[in-house]
Amino acid sequence: TMLLEFKQVSKQYGTDTKALTDVNFAVKEGEFVSIIGPSGAGKSTLLRCMNRMIDASSGKILFNGSDILACTKQELKRLRTQMGMVFQHYNLVNRLSVIENVLHGRLGYKSTLEGVLGLYSKEERHQAYTILKTLGLEEQVYKRCDQLSGGQKQRVGIARALVQNPKILLCDEPIASLDPNASKVIMDHLRNISTTMGITVIVNLHQVDTALKYSDRVLGVNKGTIVYDGNPSGINREQ
Ligand code: ADP
Ligand code: ADP
DSSP states (O other), X not given: OEEEEEEEEEEEETTTXXXXXXXXXXXXXXXXXXXXXXXXXXXXXHHHHHTTSSOOSEEEEEETTEETTTSOHHHHHHHHXXXXXXXXXXXXXXXXXXXXXXXXXXXXTTOOOSSOGGGSOHHHHHHHHHHHHHTTOGGGTTSBGGGSOHXXXXXXXXXXXXXXXXXXXXXXXXXXXXXXXXXXXXXXXXXXXXXXXXXXXXXXXXXXXXXXXXXXXXXXXXXXXXXXXXXXXXXXXTO
């Protein structure tokens, strides 16, 4: 069954920037999909329309059967917990600890609270700890986020998304600020999350080789339209 569907989706910024034009595709549950294309192609807009961080101008977006553009605010909030988001710049609260950042994500979109830890039950804290351990952050659990390397910060970002038990992970250039070693660690974790946890992963990448290596499927975007949708082996590296 299809987890996410875009039907004739367009996005216009202001009066003259058409970022997306009549985009159609559907993603099956469990797929690992990379979105590739040149800078300014519309990759980030496309990804951010999926959970309505950006409002599409027209078309239909279905997530797990729900109409993302037509649903109520409350319904959108519920759906967003099922759509974990991972950012290029991590979007962590630096003065809080790793585990506080992970639990903080459960409070939902844009909330800010200090002393987060005490708000959570032992079970919830244990779940956060277990996820951090899976991501190799056992030793960092109580460190402040500003003491971590970029690769560690991104793993915290992934843990924050996973603790909500998402059906899908939306990753917006997750390795663009990382060195090759840290990038490999992050991509291996994302692949593992897809394969062993069955979570659908959609990732924006500007590194074509990485996309081809890790993905089940590639969406090629150029000038706001999908110019390729298929197997990684069908991509011509010279393009
Ligand atoms: P990519 O992620 O592939 O680099 P983007 O989705 O960021 O592409 O941008 C697609 C197009 O939309 C570009 O022309 C970009 O300049 C424009 N754009 C992106 N965000 C905004 C915005 N907030 N306001 C106006 N134009 C924007
Ligand atoms: P980046 O620098 O990675 O492009 P930004 O820091 O500009 O991303 O954040 C983009 C938007 O995402 C901001 O409007 C921010 O409020 C929002 N945002 C931050 N954290 C989250 C989160 N955990 N879930 C959803 N949206 C978030």
